[in-house]
Amino acid sequence: MTSSSEPDAAHHEDGLAVVRFQLGNLQLALEARTVRALHQQAPTADSLAIETLLGLGPAGTGPRQWLRLHAAPDLSLALPAPVELSTLALHTIRPLPRLLAASCRLPGLRALARQEHATAPILLLDPGKALSPRHLPPG
Amino acid sequence: MSDSALQLDDILARQGGDSEAVVNVDEPELKLVIFSLGKDCFAFDGQYIREILVDTPLHFIPACPPALAGVINVRGDIESVLALDTVLQLPAIAEHQTTPTILLAHNAELRTGIAIERVIDVIDLPHSALHSPPGNFAEPLRSLVSAVFEFNAQPVSLLDFNQLIAGWLRSLD
Secondary structure, X not given: OOOOEOOOOOOOOOEEEEEEEEEOOEEEEEEHHHEEEEEOOOOOOEEXXXXXXXXXXXXXXXXXXXXXXXXXXXXEEEEEOOOEEEEXXXXXXXXXXXXXXXXXXXXXXXXXXXXXXXXXXXXXXXXXXXXXXXXXXXX | OHHHHHHHHHHHHXXXXXXXXXXOOOOOEEEEEEEEEOOEEEEEEHXXXXXXXXXXXXXXXXXXXXXXXXXXXXXXXXXXXXXXXXXXXOOOOHHHHOOOEEEEEEOOOOEEEEEEOEEEEEEEEEHHHXXXXXXXXXXXXXXXXXXXXXXXXXXXXXXXXHHHHHHHHHHXX
């Protein structure tokens, strides 16, 4: 993915296009159709760290890449690099187990996906649901 | 002498008749999964336990209450795992952090893993061996223990799985 590239928003026939990244030990992904662009450089516009959005503490200090979301075009979401566009096979995507859905307060958590070569699941997030007015730039 | 032989025949016939007269009464039994949690022993009704999992990696999910220990991958299905020590407000079992023994439990509404310390046995117990729980149990055990019984000279508390899940979900409100 190049600087300021446009993720393919289409759902692949045999899978779901996602933008994927790692945060600490967590594997996270956003549906690619929710993403407007990916930037390699820090934007001049307002930026929000994914850690802040998810309530997971202060932003990390490693390399970053920035997403612009359809849900908030004036906001850049800073993610730990590398950020990759990939496809999740449909049969790997699972709804949240009922007790997890009832109790987890991770903003925007929508589903889990199992990985082929690891037992840890990928957490699928809906950034539009995670964003609240307090995250958005004024105006 | 002949009288004595006849008497013996009578005795033997009577004994044979007695053994045939034994009526086999099948007392209803309950299949129970008995397990330890710290120094205490508990059990679930076996109808709610689908599988016993050992060495299954547990994965942490952030922003969950402490009793939601994480999720596991069971042959491609992802299941939640409840830390039973936390639900029962007992001292924490360190093994929960890595690969605890997990009971894969289910009822009509949901399926979940339940992290325990160690399975002791799976037994069939006659209903008559179950006794009412003592009145001195504190909450939450008072609401969750449906009966007590003895196994290997140790007291075991039978937990009501449906009540456990319903009570925990209510506690989230």
